[in-house]
Amino acid sequence: MGRMSASAVLRPPGESTVVVAHRGGLPGPENTLPAFEQALLTRAAFVETDVRLTRDQVPVLIHDATLDRTTDGHGPVAEHTFSELRTLDAGAWHDPRYAGSRIPTLDELLALLAPTDMNALLELKGTWSIEQASLLVDLVHHHGLTDQVVLQSFDAATLHALAQCAPHLPRFLLAEELDGDPVEAVRASGCVGFGTTPELLAAHPQALAALHEADFVVFCFTVNSREVADLLRAAGVDGIITDTPALIGG
Structure with a gap:
């Protein structure tokens, strides 16, 4: 499979x-420039990352709310300035x-x-508020990547903020x-897609077909088994999020 733009993720079945x-x-x-540089060498169509704001409102890439697991720092990300995190x-x-x-910025990615x-x-x-979400959206525009970015969140208020400041960018409900009803949940969120786990789809076997019938995209996370990935492909899942793109890809 070749590369595709974010807009092409809204693909027809098949x-x-x-x-x-x-x-x-x-x-x-995870969430470092070496990892992203290596992703460019794989057959992945996307890189996925987590964005948080520093105390001085710089978008940085880190999953946890605290620094302890993935850095030699301690405490909440949001209580540190970017210059502090950069050390x-x-x-x-x-x-x-x-x-x-280092913890990279969204700008660097x-x-x-x-x-x-x-x-x-x-x-x-x-x-994220509308003003905060606009900081991220402005960076996407600055780098000319509006056709290569999809935004996603578990948080309804954040998705609403994104809909207000970037209605042109595709968004996924997580x-x-x-x-x-998952269809109603995605529709109410103003999103074009649904990101979830293989376990949820297995527990609700009608959900995938219903979402596709409503013209929504479905991505699954986090899939590190080739066997599970093959089952998801056969079922028609649109995207597979994995720690091992070299294994899962193709």
Whole structure:
């Protein structure tokens, strides 16, 4: 499968399932430039990452709300300035080979992707206001990547903020549990797609067909088994998010 633009993710049934490199994917440390650089060498169509704001409102790439697991720092990301975060090591915890890797900015990732045809799936962590979401959207525009970016969130208020400041950018609703009709949930969120787990789809066997019937895209996370990936492809899932894009791809 070749590369595709974010708009082409809204594919008709029968097209190839896209592969998404989760947090950049292995072997690099998650959400670091080495991981994203390695993702460019795979057959993945997208890189996925998590975006949080520093105390001084700089969008940075880190999954957890706190620094402790993936850096040598401590405490909440949101209580530190960018200059404080930039001194931290975000690679040594994963492998000594990556010691000295830093928490990257969203600006750095978009600059890396701009000369390429790789797409980005950006998850906004926590709750963002319209003003905060606009900071992210402005960076996407600055790098000319409006056709290569999909935004996603678990948070309804954040999705609403994105709909207000970037109605032209495709958005996915994320959910690990299902309370009610998934089609109505995606429609109410103003999104074009649904990101969820293989377990949720297995527990609700009619959900995938219903979402496709309503012309919504369905991505699954986080899939590191080729067997599970093959089952999802056969079922018609639109995208597979994986830590091992080299294994899952193709």
